[in-house]
Amino acid sequence: MDDQQKNPSDRQGKLELIATQRVGTNGELYKVVDFLNKNLKDHGLMFGLIKKVDKMVISVYEVE
Numbered sequence: 001m002d003d004q005q006k007n008p009s010d011r012q013g014k015l016e017l018i019a020t021q022r023v024g025t026n027g028e029l030y031k032v033v034d035f036l037n038k039n040l041k042d043h044g045l046m047f048g049l050i051k052k053v054d055k056m057v058i059s060v061y062e063v064e
Contacts, residue, residue, distance in 0.1 A: 013063035020059045
């Protein structure tokens with residue numbers, strides 16, 4: 001199978017979870033995560049943010 005026929009997910013980087021941190025709800029935390037993703041993607045890092053009830057969880061991933 002050549003590169004053009006591979007599953008698109010095979011060409012994407014694999015994510016490895018490095019760390020998570022639970023913090024209080026902050027309506028502007030998504031701006032920080034967006035800033036980090038834009039500026040550190042070339043260094044193999046990606047950040048995620050989810051809201052769980054009254055807390056937010058920020059995750060740091062390494063892109064392989």
